[in-house]
Amino acid sequence: MTSPTPDSPDGLSIGELARRSGLSTHALRFYEQAGVLQPAGRAANGHRRYGVADLRWLAFVLRLKETGMPLAEIRQYAQWRAQGASTQVQRLVLLQRHRERLAERLQVLARATQALDDKIAIYLRTPDGRP
Template structure:
């Protein structure tokens, strides 16, 4: 598949794919006789994994380091596993933090809902006066 086809399939720009190749995240791919890059299904799967790492907050420098280890072959399985386990632990901490924050918001929502039910004189919405209503 061409770089344009891969970009469309991945939802990325061709510029981003070239950048990833230059940065070492994507391996240089074979080229057709016309010089155009030709990607394989394995490249698509690898890019999908890279995008998952990126979506979960792994810094590009770490993704690059992971890609370099991957390119070295099966002898680097242990350090790659360590990287993924460390990243997973970071995600677990972030998920807990998000859950804690959501619980605090839920508590505040419950308090405000109770206030509105108990005191009908409490305004239901805060609205900014518009120019027209401000003149009236």
């Protein structure tokens, strides 16, 4: 017997979704409880079942998290997403604002990287680190 795929009628179990997404089952349940992940459909036995859309959504959520978006904003985005097309402008504004913060952070990191490179260059020129 093969395990269900996201396209099968049974979908993915929470364990399979955890494995494919890189999240723990605990994290998936937390995201569902927090309103970030829509409540899963249930199989006849009552176990959670997820589909390919859930995998894609989780990949996007993880990208937002990776780029430093606060959970409260991810939750707000998820709520607007669940409401449909009427919230497209709000979602756009939220993503644009996050993009601006990310660009500012990248500038700070670029300056810090340059300062480190400058200091490393000094140490590479002289054994005692003096110019």
